[in-house]
Amino acid sequence: MRWTPQRRLLLEVLDGTNGHVTGAELVDRLRAVDPATTPSTVYRTLRVLEEIGVVQHAHGRDGREEFHVRPAEAHGHLHCSSCGQSWEISPADAAATVQAFRDRLGFDIDLSHLSVGGTCATCREARTR
Amino acid sequence: MRWTPQRRLLLEVLDGTNGHVTGAELVDRLRAVDPATTPSTVYRTLRVLEEIGVVQHAHGRDGREEFHVRPAEAHGHLHCSSCGQSWEISPADAAATVQAFRDRLGFDIDLSHLSVGGTCATCREARTR
DNA sequence: CATACTCTTGCAACGCGTTGCAATAAGCCG
DNA sequence: CGGCTTATTGCAACGCGTTGCAAGAGTATG
Ligand SMILES: [Mn+2]
Ligand SMILES: [Mn+2]
Ligand SMILES: [Zn+2]
Ligand SMILES: [Zn+2]
DSSP: OOOOHHHHHHHHHHHTOOSEEOHHHHHHHHHHHOTTOOHHHHHHHHHHHHHTTSEEEEEOTTSOEEEEESOSSOOEEEEETTTOOEEEEOHHHHHHHHHHHHHHHOOEEOGGGOEEEEEOHHHHHHHHO | OOOOHHHHHHHHHHHTOOSEEOHHHHHHHHHHHOTTOOHHHHHHHHHHHHHTTSEEEEEOTTSOEEEEESOSSOOEEEEETTTOOEEEEOHHHHHHHHHHHHHHHOOEEOGGGOEEEEEOHHHHHHHHO
16 A cells, blocks of 8 residues: 555545545545545545545435544444434444344344434424424 | 326336336336436436335435335335345334334434345355354 | 556546426416 | 416536546565
8 A cells, every 4th residue: 555645635634524524525625735636536545545444434315425534433323304414323222223133134234334314303293293 | 297208108117117226227228218218307207206105215235226116115125245135124124123213312214215234144154154 | 776566646438316497398277 | 279387308517426547656676
């Protein structure tokens, strides 16, 4: 693996990011620093960074990839289709689900990639009220 | 809502489809019948059909939309990231998960839109052996 | 420091899907 | 039937991301 200016810059920008970020957002932020930034390089580098664990992607409500920087522990996301908000799923909240799928189907859920849509408590109450 | 030749044709093609299908696949099949088919019309019509319950989309492993024709009952999908296979999640297998998220977080999971990645039983055994 | 090896980049073209807008045509009503 | 209203279409442009390929540049080696 080679240490190039393009990779160095992406790592710097990622360092100044917390939470989640899409590829397009990163291209924008990189271009603010170096206008010569090329999308293909950025997306390829993101894949490399994901292989070595620096970032990890999941999918937003529209299916687009969102990158999480320096993932501390694997976690999924909840997306409310009514208000558009998102929340992280704590490992505790996911444990039962992971267990159930392993026991019943032998399927090992990849928590870091889990993205669940639905209606949040607030929106549901607002609707039934 | 107006009954147009384009919508009629899409419904016919959907009728000859079972399981899941992507928008691009549908455009291809439509063009085989009517080469003048326009993508924007197809995608817009799919959204209309989803509103009235004729199709329902979920997301494949890559996040792309896949449409399910005449959904009998809401169900999610499992995608194995190792072998690429997919399976439907029976409502029974999902019940515990739905219940857990409602009880713990007040979140109402949209089963029809649920897409879970991970490793299937076969692939996991092949790996550990 | 020069050389060579090969990983990485940039470019151009492509694929998929979305959007604004003007033209078209469904469906309603007299 | 013929005209009117407005939903729908087709087009062109765009946004996001991917890929093949040739040129460029890290890095190891002597
Ligand atoms: Mn969706
Ligand atoms: Mn993914
Ligand atoms: Zn909500
Ligand atoms: Zn598998």
